[in-house]
Amino acid sequence: MKTIYFRVVITFLGIIMISIIFTYIVLRLLFTNYFIFKIQADSLNASRQIVNYLTQNQIQDIHGYIESVAAVSKYKxxxxxxxxxxxxxxxxxxxxxVNKVLHGSIYKHADVVGLPLKIHGETYALFTEFNMDNYLQRYDQVALTAFVVCLIIGSLLIVVASRYLVRPIKMLTKATKKIAAGDYRAQVQVKQKDELGILAGSFNRMVRELRQIEQMRQEFVSNVSHEIQSPITSIRGFSTTLLQEDIPADDRKRYLSIIAAESERLSRLSEDLLKLASLESEHHPFTPESFRLDEQLRRTVIAAEPLWSQKNLDIDLELQEVFVNADEDQLAQVWTNLLTNAIKFTPPGGRISIELTKRDKESTVRMTDNGIGIAEEDVHRIFRRFYKSDKARNRSQGGSGLGLAIVQKIVSLHQGRIDVHSQFNHGTMITVTLPDHER
Structure with a gap:
């Protein structure tokens, strides 16, 4: 009773029965009028033949003739x-x-017609009645038989067709149960091109995306565990070593510095995780305000001076005076992360250029370096969480692998876009485009 198959069958049968009943009523009304008109014409023609025969042959026994004709005809x-x-x-x-017919009028009403008859100097009124009830009764029998046959055949076809219509829904239900159980390999094979086919296609795409999300989740958990376990192992190992009393002072100092560095790394990792989780939540504060983007980029470069001056890098700035309406703190983190990455992967004596332009209600920041670049197969992966290219896995480089994921999320929150063009061993250019927002 609760299955969609049962409801579809019952619904279709109900529609067929209502349609048949409505069709019968309409046809009965239409054909009754048609039959009355046709019967009146036939009755009038038969009455005229009787009148003509009586008149031409001057029949003496009029009543006897009328009775004999009525006995063998379908008329009264x-x-x-x-x-x-x-x-x-x-x-x-x-x-x-009767008076009207006797005075020469022709009577027509429903299934009765009347004609005047003059014979032997007398005027008569001849009325002919067709048995309409019997005629309609036979029509009802024929119509009812046709409708019953139609209902039986239609019901059988609906039962078969409903199984065909419901089959994709059953497949979707079965696949949904598999997904609920954690099996993301479920797919629905539907060849139909109708709404059910579109639904099945959307379901398959959803399953593929869920499978990718599950893989990303597993990778995320694995990466977090790895990133946390490594410094914890170092801290535990060197802390155990420091418990020994005969450690030289220089070694003790070195071990303590390693513990401090690993602790700082853990702190950065937790901060980045909290930052990314906050950005992805619906409750992260977003406070846009108007400020000069070129001045913010200059302040970012100045704040990073100890890093780029240590490697003797050249920083070229070509900044137009541009006002933007955005969250200043969030964008500051974008430029800091991008510039820090550029400095980290640019060899000593290299060059980093930052260009700011505004065109067609869009502000574009282009940051280019001549560093080690990114392999072509890695370009589309650099915004994944914890993703690090092989050349970036040196622990001395630092970093949690979350910086670019945070950058992409902030740019997305500002309805902007970020593009990366890189060539291995020839440098990288990252372009951030921000649309203008109302102030």
């Missing part, structure tokens, strides 16, 4: 002469009707 014949006296009176005929 009544002959009136001045009053309602008749051998076969018709109940619906009134005196006024």
């Amino acid at each position: 014949l009544s002959l009136y002469h001045g009053d309602l006296t008749s051998l076969n009176p018709i109940p619906s005929i009134q005196q006024d009707d």
Whole structure:
């Protein structure tokens, strides 16, 4: 009773039955009028033939002739002469009707017609009645038989067709249960091109995306565990070593510095994780305000001076005076992360250029370096969480692998876009485009 198959079948059968009943009523009304018109014409023609025969042959026994004709025909014949006296009176005929026919009028009403008859110097009124009820009863029998046959055949076809229609839904239900159980390999094979086919296609795409999300989740958990476990192992190992009393002072100092560095690394990792989780939540504060983007980029370069001056890098700035309406703190983190990466992977004596332009209600920041670059197969992966290219896995480089993921999320929150063009061993260019927002 609760299955969609049962409901589809019952719904279709109900529609068919209602349609049949409605069709029968309409046809009965239409054909009743048609039959009445046709029967009146046939009755009038038959009455005229009787009148002509009586008149031409001057039949003496009029009543006897009328009775003999009525006995072998499908009509009821009544002959009136001045009053309602008749051998076969018709109940619906009134005196006024008889008088009108006697005065030369033709009577037509439903299945009864009346004609005047003049014979032997007398005027008669001949009324002919067709048995409409029997005729309609036969029509009802034929129509009912046709409708029953139609209902039976239609019901069988609906039962078969409904199984075909419901089959994709059953497949979707089965696949959904698999997904609920954690099996993301479920796919629905539907060849239909209708709405169910579109639904099945959307479901398959959703499953593929869920499978990718699950893989990303597993990778995320694995990467977090790896990133946390490594410094914890170092801290635990060197802490155990420091418990020994005969450690030289220089070694003790070196071990303590390693513990401090690993602790700082853990702190940065937790901060980046909290930052990324906050950005991805719906409750992260977003406070846009108007400020000069070129001045913010200059302050970012100045703040990073100890890093780029240590490697003797050249920093080229080509900044137009541009005002933007954005979250200043969030964008500051974008430029800091991008510039820090550029400095980290640019060899000593290298060059980093930062260009700011505004065109067509868009502000574009282009940061280019001549560093080690990124392999072509790695370019589309650099925004993944914890992703590090092989050349970046040196622990001395630092970093948690979350910086570019945070950058991409902040740019997305500002409805902007970020593009990366890089060539291995020839440098990288990262372009951030921000749309203008109302101030």
